Amino acid sequence: MKDLTAETDNELFARIQSHDDAQAFRVLYGRYKRRIFAYCLQIVKDEESAKDAFQTTFAAVYEQRMSYSPGTFSAWLFTIAKRTAMRVWTDRRVTSLPTGTEPFDMEELVDEHDATEVDVYLLEALRKAINRLGPDYKEAVELRYFQGLAFEEIAQTLGISLSLAKVRVTRAKQMLQRLMNLEPDDIS
Amino acid sequence: MKKPDLIDELMSTKKLNAFFEETERSMVTMITAHTAEPIARRGAWWIVGGAAGLALIGTTAWMSLRNDRPVESTSALVVAPRAMESVSQQGTSPVSMPTPKATPQSATTPASAPTQRPESETPTNNDHLMIGQADATPTIESATLREIDSLSSILYTTQEPLDKARLAYQIGIRQRLHGDVEAAIASLTTARTLAQSSHATVLEARSLAERSRCESKRGRMLEARTLLDTAIRLLSDKDESLRQQWRQERDALAH
Numbered sequence: 001m002k003d004l005t006a007e008t009d010n011e012l013f014a015r016i017q018s019h020d021d022a023q024a025f026r027v028l029y030g031r032y033k034r035r036i037f038a039y040c041l042q043i044v045k046d047e048e049s050a051k052d053a054f055q056t057t058f059a060a061v062y063e064q065r066m067s068y069s070p071g072t073f074s075a076w077l078f079t080i081a082k083r084t085a086m087r088v089w090t091d092r093r094v095t096s097l098p099t100g101t102e103p104f105d106m107e108e109l110v111d112e113h114d115a116t117e118v119d120v121y122l123l124e125a126l127r128k129a130i131n132r133l134g135p136d137y138k139e140a141v142e143l144r145y146f147q148g149l150a151f152e153e154i155a156q157t158l159g160i161s162l163s164l165a166k167v168r169v170t171r172a173k174q175m176l177q178r179l180m181n182l183e184p185d186d187i188s
Numbered sequence: 189m190k191k192p193d194l195i196d197e198l199m200s201t202k203k204l205n206a207f208f209e210e211t212e213r214s215m216v217t218m219i220t221a222h223t224a225e226p227i228a229r230r231g232a233w234w235i236v237g238g239a240a241g242l243a244l245i246g247t248t249a250w251m252s253l254r255n256d257r258p259v260e261s262t263s264a265l266v267v268a269p270r271a272m273e274s275v276s277q278q279g280t281s282p283v284s285m286p287t288p289k290a291t292p293q294s295a296t297t298p299a300s301a302p303t304q305r306p307e308s309e310t311p312t313n314n315d316h317l318m319i320g321q322a323d324a325t326p327t328i329e330s331a332t333l334r335e336i337d338s339l340s341s342i343l344y345t346t347q348e349p350l351d352k353a354r355l356a357y358q359i360g361i362r363q364r365l366h367g368d369v370e371a372a373i374a375s376l377t378t379a380r381t382l383a384q385s386s387h388a389t390v391l392e393a394r395s396l397a398e399r400s401r402c403e404s405k406r407g408r409m410l411e412a413r414t415l416l417d418t419a420i421r422l423l424s425d426k427d428e429s430l431r432q433q434w435r436q437e438r439d440a441l442a443h
């Protein structure tokens with residue numbers, strides 16, 4: 001089987017358009033699944049609705065594949081995700097919102113990104129969540145994910161043990177997951 | 189060393205990973221079925237042709253040996269009994285569109301789905317096939333994987349979004365009856381999206397109601413209830429907008 005991982009989004013999508021290449025779909029899906037899910041989650045604010053929006057997004061991408069003409073694939077994908085998630089959100093708004101979630105401001109999303117910065121809203125939501133962490137956890141996250149330091153380097157920088165550095169990053173991630181309306185894994 | 193991606197790591201819980209895999213599987217099945225179908229159909233014609241030829245030779249040979257015994261049927265020609273059965277159930281005129289019967293229900297769920305066809309749906313050439321399939325499978329026993337496969341094959345030769353929606357809905361029901369709840373949810377989500385984009389409100393509501401059954405089957409009662417709420421609201425909104433429209437028409441007539 002040919003390795004498609006080096007191909008660009010447009011090359012992969014052209015394969016899907018021309019001959020329904022499932023392998024190309026897998027690669028594209030792998031590239032975007034988590035980001036699209038996170039994006040949907042930030043719009044609809046509950047995990048189940050985000051799953052609904054996520055599946056609908058990818059089904060729509062395949063359904064509408066012929067309507068895509070080479071451009072910025074990610075912008076097209078995020079636009080579909082945004083519309084879908086908003087629709088799901090609108091449907092759910094009337095029925096039930098999980099306790100503790102504020103109603104989402106639809107206006108906030110309308111012109112919030114251009115074609116090159118497709119998930120700016122997601123990054124902003126992440127930034128807001130990070131800002132709500134305690135200073136120790138925030139620092140650990142900054143060093144690990146924004147400075148790209150290894151756990152040993154984090155431990156050295158903060159003057160803590162290696163295991164404590166790992167624990168801080170793990171706990172910070174769990175807090176962020178909760179702040180982003182996602183149920184973290186149980187870690188005893 | 190490449191910087192780890194925070195969003196990727198946050199969106200990597202066990203539950204989510206299972207969900208991503210399940211969705212990927214459903215999507216790949218859908219794409220593969222689309223690709224494989226034309227080849228399979230060509231192959232099927234060769235088989236039909238070959239079987240017909242063999243049956244003819246066999247019949248001739250048999251009759252020449254046993255002149256006293258008339259040949260009653262050439263059953264070898266019946267390649268797809270269920271498909272033939274579904275077409276024959278539609279009566280002699282495939283052009284007339286029969287009202288679809290109630291949705292096949294599992295033994296544990298009450299048969300309460302509305303029976304009328306969504307008024308915004310337009311009849312198409314594929315209707316007789318889909319409705320026939322639905323009629324032929326009212327029980328859990330007959331909701332087989334084979335049937336799901338055959339419906340999937342039809343799905344990917346169908347171009348009209350509304351026809352696709354109906355087929356995805358039928359596939360979803362069968363997957364639920366078969367116990368493949370995750371796949372059923374994926375199919376019903378597709379059905380709902382397509383119905384939504386085709387403005388087929390009743391079909392959209394039905395897809396939601398079926399998804400609600402899937403959710404309740406896996407113990408997610410709150411989710412199931414929310415889905416039913418949405419389905420009920422969709423139908424009420426539609427009713428209300430129709431009532432409003434007709435009131436206006438009536439009032440205009442009164443003047």
